[in-house]
Amino acid sequence: MRGLVASAGVMTLILGLGGAVAAQEGEPLSGGEIVRLVIGNTISGEMGTPFVEHYNPDGTIAGDSQDGRYEGKWTIDDDRLCLEYGEPFGCFRIVLKGDAVQFLDDDDALAGSGTLVPGDLEGQ
Numbered sequence: 001m002r003g004l005v006a007s008a009g010v011m012t013l014i015l016g017l018g019g020a021v022a023a024q025e026g027e028p029l030s031g032g033e034i035v036r037l038v039i040g041n042t043i044s045g046e047m048g049t050p051f052v053e054h055y056n057p058d059g060t061i062a063g064d065s066q067d068g069r070y071e072g073k074w075t076i077d078d079d080r081l082c083l084e085y086g087e088p089f090g091c092f093r094i095v096l097k098g099d100a101v102q103f104l105d106d107d108d109a110l111a112g113s114g115t116l117v118p119g120d121l122e123g124q
Helices: 002-024 031-037
Strands: 042-046 050-055 060-065 068-077 080-084 088-097 100-104 110-117
Touching: 031 068, 042 100, 088 110
Parallel strands: none
Antiparallel strands: 042 050, 042 110, 050 060, 060 068, 068 080, 080 088, 088 100, 100 110
């Protein structure tokens, strides 16, 4: 009986943790989570125009859009991914649901969206 009670307690703990993890999906990522989950990977998306951007660990961005290839820089500021392309573009909260990415502005309005793809699509 004690084994059954202990097992039930472990299952409750596991189910409780699973619920907590599931509840966090769809919430804006912390700065550390952005670095861990987004940096080193590529986002193919749209923010006014379609784009493909690889976020390099050294703080640079290698991008491609309908206007051609471009470069930029990224930083993390107050749990937001900040983007710069010659001049500051903006800082965004990042929401990740599976491989779906949402860029939220300071008013939590959707500024852009895309798909997170592991690694660098361009092989750079």
